[in-house]
Amino acid sequence: MKIQQNIPLKKYNTFGISTNAKRFVSINSLKELKEIITLEKDVFLLGGGSNMLLTTDIEKLVLHLNLKGIIVNDTENEVVFVTAEAGENWHEFVVWCISQNYGGLENLSLIPGNVGTSPIQNIGAYGVEIKDTFHQLEALEIETGKIKIFKLEDCDFGYRNSVFKKELKDKYIIINVTFKLTKKHHKINISYGAISSLLENKENPTIKDISDAVVAIRQSKLPDPQEIGNSGSFFKNPVINHNSFKILQKKYPEIPHYIVSENEIKIPAGWLIEQCGFKGKRFGDAGVHTKQALVLVNYNNATGQEIYSLAKNIQQKIKDTFNIDLAIEVNII
Ligand code: EPU
Numbered sequence: 001m002k003i004q005q006n007i008p009l010k011k012y013n014t015f016g017i018s019t020n021a022k023r024f025v026s027i028n029s030l031k032e033l034k035e036i037i038t039l040e041k042d043v044f045l046l047g048g049g050s051n052m053l054l055t056t057d058i059e060k061l062v063l064h065l066n067l068k069g070i071i072v073n074d075t076e077n078e079v080v081f082v083t084a085e086a087g088e089n090w091h092e093f094v095v096w097c098i099s100q101n102y103g104g105l106e107n108l109s110l111i112p113g114n115v116g117t118s119p120i121q122n123i124g125a126y127g128v129e130i131k132d133t134f135h136q137l138e139a140l141e142i143e144t145g146k147i148k149i150f151k152l153e154d155c156d157f158g159y160r161n162s163v164f165k166k167e168l169k170d171k172y173i174i175i176n177v178t179f180k181l182t183k184k185h186h187k188i189n190i191s192y193g194a195i196s197s198l199l200e201n202k203e204n205p206t207i208k209d210i211s212d213a214v215v216a217i218r219q220s221k222l223p224d225p226q227e228i229g230n231s232g233s234f235f236k237n238p239v240i241n242h243n244s245f246k247i248l249q250k251k252y253p254e255i256p257h258y259i260v261s262e263n264e265i266k267i268p269a270g271w272l273i274e275q276c277g278f279k280g281k282r283f284g285d286a287g288v289h290t291k292q293a294l295v296l297v298n299y300n301n302a303t304g305q306e307i308y309s310l311a312k313n314i315q316q317k318i319k320d321t322f323n324i325d326l327a328i329e330v331n332i333i
Pocket of ligand 1: 124125126127221222231232233234235236237256268269270271272274279291292293294329
């Protein structure tokens with residue numbers, strides 16, 4: 001293990017922001033991770049760098065988690081348990097599962113990031129969240145160096161949320177995640193409008209067909225971080241109560257919405273942002289994506305501060321216009 005000094009982070013974050021790590025070390029095994037944690041506990045964890053906006057240099061020791069490997073435990077008839085190490089690229093893992101005909105993750109194709117960070121915000125898209133196939137994860141407790149197993153019920157998964165964003169924030173390092181996947185796919189999910197329309201001519205869509213449809217939809221709406229820096233949805237879709245919704249609907253009869261529960265209504269933040277005129281707007285190298293207003297982009301050399309101040313302007317405008325507080329989904333560093 002070699003601790004390097006002053007490493008540029010541009011290629012380690014999907015926003016493509018140029019800041020530096022004062023000290024940086026690549027971790028390639030559990031042994032290395034345990035060793036480094038005994039030396040230093042106040043560390044900065046870097047996985048795929050897909051859900052962060054870097055606004056400053058990083059003073060803490062940056063641990064770049066590179067643990068790789070996939071293990072299959074195939075002892076049951078219809079299901080299979082697949083464990084992936086934290087440093088596996090999420091989409092490559094999904095594609096590998098599909099190639100083995102293991103179902104359950106196909107709707108989550110093409111999400112940037114690594115396996116190890118997927119449970120932290122319970123990644124989700126097109127009607128599926130990882131909590132739906134999550135079996136357990138193993139994580140290293142930073143304070144003690146001990147490994148703990150977290151089952152589904154320990155993770156407190158919610159919409160873009162988990163225990164690792166709340167009371168256990170910065171306390172554990174996830175080292176692997178096990179998914180319970182299907183070998184016979186009785187419950188494929190094509191409920192999401194855009195998927196069902198793409199698949200309407202397929203009689204019995206396979207998990208590969210679903211993955212291909214998701215990839216096509218994502219590619220048509222979301223910018224490829226290799227081409228334009230971004231972190232996917234920058235904000236969460238706000239959930240408001242029934243009264244607030246009725247007031248808004250009177251003023252904006254066309255407002256899109258999803259009923260979450262009797263008194264909870266989710267509004268697509270992309271719609272709110274678009275209504276405020278931000279869609280496709282560019283301020284220097286910081287901008288709002290042309291095809292999906294929920295995604296902020298770095299056209300090349302925007303600083304994290306510039307993206308952050310654009311985000312704050314958007315939040316203010318949404319508050320003034322709709323009286324809705326838009327929460328940022330991405331971690332601001
Ligand atoms: N809309 C607009 N203008 C826009 C964008 C969206 O009016 O510029 C409205 C449209 O009415 C559209 C609706 O919002 O029908 C929903 O849009 P979309 O299907 O793109 O989904 P979303 O709610 O904007 C969420 C996730 C995405 C995920 C998609 C599909 C959040 C914060 N985002 O976006 O997740 O891919 O659903 O399931 O929940 C991510 O987290 O990085 C991400 C991309």
